[in-house]
Amino acid sequence: MTPDLLLSPELLPFLVGGVLLGIMVGAVPGLTATLAISLLLPLTFQLATAPAIVMMTGIFTGGIYGGSIAAITLRIPGTPASAMTMLDGHAMAQGGRTGLAIALATFSSFVGGVFGGVVLVLFAPQLARVALTFQSPEMFALVVLALVAVATVSPESLLKGMTATVIGLMLATVGIDRLVPVPRYTFASVDLLVGVPLIPVVIGLFAVAELLHQSGEPAHRGDAPEVGSGRLAALWQEVRSVGVGVWVKSPAIGTLVGALPGAGAAMAAFLSYSEAKRSSDAPERFGSGVAEGIVAPEAANNAMTGGAFIPMLALGIPGDAVTAVILGGLVMHGVTPGPQLFDQGSELLGPLFGAYFWSYVLILIFGLALIPLFVRITRIPRAMLFPFIGALAVISAFTSEGTTFAMYLTAAVGVLGFVLRRYGYPLIPVLLGLILGPMLESNFRRSMILSEGDPSVFLRSPVAAVLLLAAAAFPLLVLRRRNSAARP
């Protein structure tokens, strides 16, 4: 199959509109590409199939990239996937290098997206077959590795990182149990029957908690003056300073994780960041504004977009929430994803692949061109910025769930995030625990059911055994490095 990567000129406006909308929505905390596509799905019914697919692809890729803008400029991840970018991205911005941070995120997104697209075009059917071999034991082991990795690489103490992860996992147990219809920790609340919704938690943990933190801070002394904003030479210098290993491993991790149904961009970013830090010569510098801390998660979560299309197109299984909505859109337009799509060929694969690649070219162009505008965000006085963020965040929570319960939840989680931060507990592991908790538990219990209660099922699978071994070794390796770094 030779994809037609030259998008027809008449489809370009739909792609440009989709990418810009995706970036805008992704940059707003609480609004996600999933929401944008869901809201625009009725509009796409009035379009022919090809323009609809092109537009949805643009929103998807733009939305994943857009999350990094708020993460870098406001310390509030626009999407859960950009939470890791926030660590070094915002630190770099505070050092007067907002433009450089955004340029790095943009370039990394481009590299990751193109990598994911190449894999998608060349290896989609083969990778889909590999993804099918990941059954419950393997998925459980992968989730354990992701959770341990993020808890371990937290700059705060290992104990507090693990505690934060457990708190997130506990939040994930709220609601009706997924395997047996039993309510857990719902306190007779109808709103909690479906569990703790993700978006209000993201907004609360980061946007509201940041608002509370800032309201208690003395007068803002101002970030360092912006230097070398957006200069390509500075960008190229930073690109070269990041090891080849990071540029190769990060998109690879993102694509592979994206190909696993249900894994999602957040896991891709977390794993990639953790690996980049673990393998770095100076892991203690992560979190202080190092280029690798931006490149790793952004390359991974954008490569994930290509990977997420693989199970969707080849198997009809969505890779994450956004592709689930896109899949619905495709079906409504009469496209049936599945093995036959590649075997028989489809005239819609060309526009989709073309839109995918060209969307990342547009992201590169728009991202670099809009740097001066993004930099100005950091110059907005707190007295204007935080009231706006507060109102926007809480109303976004209302919009995402359609209930005022979501607003209460956002406030409560905001207080939780504020308190955790005050006592030195990291927030990102809480988020990851909430996201991955359901996968962890359901895959564990399914494995135990299928093996009739025999726990050795996790060791009988070579992939699961290796992943669990890596999860066990990760904290030991990190602790050993920390101890040797602490020695005089």
Add this chain to the structure above:
Amino acid sequence: MDRLTQTPLGGDAHAPQLPQAGSGRDDVASGGVLLLVALAYGAGATRIPAQVGEPGPGFMPLTLAVLLAALAIAIIVGGVKNGAGSGAKGNGSSGGEGGVFAAAGRPWFAALATIVFAALFEPLGFVLSTLGYSGYLTSLFTEDRKHRVAVPVFVVTVLFVFFRLALGVRLPTGLLG
């Protein structure tokens, strides 16, 4: 000078400064709270019906409760070792920004305002409730009266354009309906 000054007239000059982090004491306090949470959570887990033939819906909560309790005890022990009694700074294992009770009251007022905003969002409607909420938040950051009026109006206008007109989201009209 920018009129929306980053050093409002005397307002933030009186802002309470955060005290030095008492890391050991903070760890003991936070560990203690977490231990209580673990016990309560674990008690809830024991009430979840067991299931034959598989770990059941109570397995994960019980496991997490035990894990949290263990971690909480470890944090408490670490806090005691770091000199919780003397309030001395720890060896960096806690890294907190300051005890919650020592922090300024403004974050708590902001939190309460957020809850009140949620409660009044539908009864009062988007416009009035957002004006009030953003107005109060503005007052936390500046004492300039013009900004206390201009910023909420700006916030309501921009958010209305964004949510209602751009995204087509229906916002409650409340008293203005």
